[in-house]
Amino acid sequence: MIHTDFNWTELVNLLLICAALALLAVQCAWLYMRHRHSGRIGIRLLLNVLLWVVVSMWVLGPYFKSPAKSNVGLLVADNVPGEVTGWLRDSLLNARIVAQDRIRESQADTLVILGQAFDASVPGAIRQLRNVPKVKWIPYFAPDELSGLRWKGIVKKGEMQRVEGLIQSVRKQILQIRYGGRTLDSVALVGGDSRFRLAFPAFSEGRTTTTLHLNGRVIDTVRFFSQPEAKLTIRFLLDSPDFETRNLATWLGKNGHSVSYDATLSKNITTSLNINRAKEPDLIVTSPANASGPVVKKAIGNGKSVLFVQMTDPEAEVRGLNEALGTRFQVVRMSNEASVALSPVLNALPFRFQIQSFQTQAAHYPVAAEKTTGKVVVSLLNETFPMQLSGDSVAYAKVWDEIMAWTRPAQGPVMSADAPAFKSIPTKLYLNNFQAIPRRLIIGSDTVFTKMSSLNGHSANATFLPATTGWQPLHDSLHTEIYVQDYSLLRHAAGMQHFVQTAGEATFNTTFEKPQHATRKLPDWVWFTLLMLCLTALWIEPKL
Numbered sequence: 001m002i003h004t005d006f007n008w009t010e011l012v013n014l015l016l017i018c019a020a021l022a023l024l025a026v027q028c029a030w031l032y033m034r035h036r037h038s039g040r041i042g043i044r045l046l047l048n049v050l051l052w053v054v055v056s057m058w059v060l061g062p063y064f065k066s067p068a069k070s071n072v073g074l075l076v077a078d079n080v081p082g083e084v085t086g087w088l089r090d091s092l093l094n095a096r097i098v099a100q101d102r103i104r105e106s107q108a109d110t111l112v113i114l115g116q117a118f119d120a121s122v123p124g125a126i127r128q129l130r131n132v133p134k135v136k137w138i139p140y141f142a143p144d145e146l147s148g149l150r151w152k153g154i155v156k157k158g159e160m161q162r163v164e165g166l167i168q169s170v171r172k173q174i175l176q177i178r179y180g181g182r183t184l185d186s187v188a189l190v191g192g193d194s195r196f197r198l199a200f201p202a203f204s205e206g207r208t209t210t211t212l213h214l215n216g217r218v219i220d221t222v223r224f225f226s227q228p229e230a231k232l233t234i235r236f237l238l239d240s241p242d243f244e245t246r247n248l249a250t251w252l253g254k255n256g257h258s259v260s261y262d263a264t265l266s267k268n269i270t271t272s273l274n275i276n277r278a279k280e281p282d283l284i285v286t287s288p289a290n291a292s293g294p295v296v297k298k299a300i301g302n303g304k305s306v307l308f309v310q311m312t313d314p315e316a317e318v319r320g321l322n323e324a325l326g327t328r329f330q331v332v333r334m335s336n337e338a339s340v341a342l343s344p345v346l347n348a349l350p351f352r353f354q355i356q357s358f359q360t361q362a363a364h365y366p367v368a369a370e371k372t373t374g375k376v377v378v379s380l381l382n383e384t385f386p387m388q389l390s391g392d393s394v395a396y397a398k399v400w401d402e403i404m405a406w407t408r409p410a411q412g413p414v415m416s417a418d419a420p421a422f423k424s425i426p427t428k429l430y431l432n433n434f435q436a437i438p439r440r441l442i443i444g445s446d447t448v449f450t451k452m453s454s455l456n457g458h459s460a461n462a463t464f465l466p467a468t469t470g471w472q473p474l475h476d477s478l479h480t481e482i483y484v485q486d487y488s489l490l491r492h493a494a495g496m497q498h499f500v501q502t503a504g505e506a507t508f509n510t511t512f513e514k515p516q517h518a519t520r521k522l523p524d525w526v527w528f529t530l531l532m533l534c535l536t537a538l539w540i541e542p543k544l
Helices: 011-034 043-062 082-092 100-105 123-125 243-254 294-301 312-327 385-389 393-407 491-502 525-543
Strands: 002-004 062-067 072-076 110-113 132-137 146-152 155-156 160-169 173-179 182-189 192-201 206-214 216-225 235-238 256-266 267-273 281-288 305-308 331-333 340-343 346-348 352-354 359-361 366-371 375-379 414-419 427-432 438-441 446-449 460-464 468-472 481-485 517-521
Touching: 043 346, 043 525, 072 082, 082 110, 100 123, 123 491, 132 491, 146 216, 146 414, 155 414, 160 393, 182 192, 182 256, 182 294, 192 216, 192 393, 216 414, 216 481, 235 243, 235 438, 243 256, 243 267, 243 393, 281 294, 281 481, 294 305, 294 312, 305 393, 312 331, 366 393, 385 393, 414 481, 438 460, 446 460
Parallel strands: 072 110, 110 132, 155 216, 235 256, 235 281, 281 305, 305 375
Antiparallel strands: 002 062, 062 517, 146 160, 160 192, 173 182, 173 206, 206 216, 256 267, 331 352, 340 346, 359 366, 366 375, 414 427, 427 460, 438 446, 468 481
């Protein structure tokens, strides 16, 4: 079927067509009136009409549609099993295998890349093709290999570090992240594709190296840099003192935080304790009864955090919090018992949070947070001090380190970086809450320029192209460093992803959609030849 590029819906185009037809009719009438007694009037009219038809068709631009016969090439990495390659070839039909050393001879208009473990010269060879094909990439990872692994390259001590990724587990097994002989977090994997998230508070300062273990076998290394902890000023605002909150206040003070403890003993009688010269609080620890109080509302309005403890009736107390602070917490009873055990020495109220997209929850404890102007955090834990009384101060610190990581308000300038970072592959750095954004950053021996955010004048980002491996200093006041890897199971995937994105057509699906139709047009030289023949015939005809 013949199609055309001409837009028939435009009024101007329709008027031009009508004007051209009217002009053709006038021309034919003039020729007939002047040469009607000539014996060749028919030939003369035919040649003029033919010229108008050729010009009109050239303007309209007709083309033909036919079923597509795409020339598909299949480039396969060395580590891809033959059965996977065979399955893909069966689904593509007529696809031709392209050898890595013969890419420059490829005539494919679409190149499907299966896998990512290629020599570094392959992307360059594809770019140098005379007719650069459309590139489709289908990554391949063997069973029990990590893919899509990412974490924070720079954190502050006490901040939550999250390690996320995907793994195709061959069976039920345990994935752990460990530091030395200590397990920081773990997750149980089921057979098949499993997305995982491991989380733990950053516990050290400076360079930190942790390892990922699958059933006791090290499968990857997670390196990040921890900046010094920003100490908090914490105010306890309670209707009555108890051993749980006094013990927590003491523990926070021993960890370097400034603490003030205000509690009501009886009517008009209060007690106050000040540790490490506490002043304006960054965090308020209080009970739900104080949610509508001016101190709590002022703190949240100033961007600070509030932690609600001493819950007794979560359903009623959460409704009160929502009404007073405009939050949207929801709790659901999960047991008729008075409490549920989280460990032999730790229990919580028999409720769970229904987390919305705008809320977050601690990975291991019933603690939820919602960001408004400030941050509102609700804990359903019962007493935790028995862990210390039993001598397990490490478990006590683990619980409250994680909770404190969720309660931290945004403080001062924050620098973060994507991880893992690989040599010769661009990586992003982010700057937030900076009063004055630096125009450039020095990373190792390189200088990169920052790009201001169009939405926030205190935020910016920079793109860094690592040229060397190892720890690269940022030369800032905190002596921050970024770790750049040279070889990793994920480096090839990161490099291929960057290549496909820069090639202009990033596709990471395991399905391949073939074009439904191909279009064919007459080349320009055909139209030129037809016009010249018509004009030549009109010039020769009167001379015969």
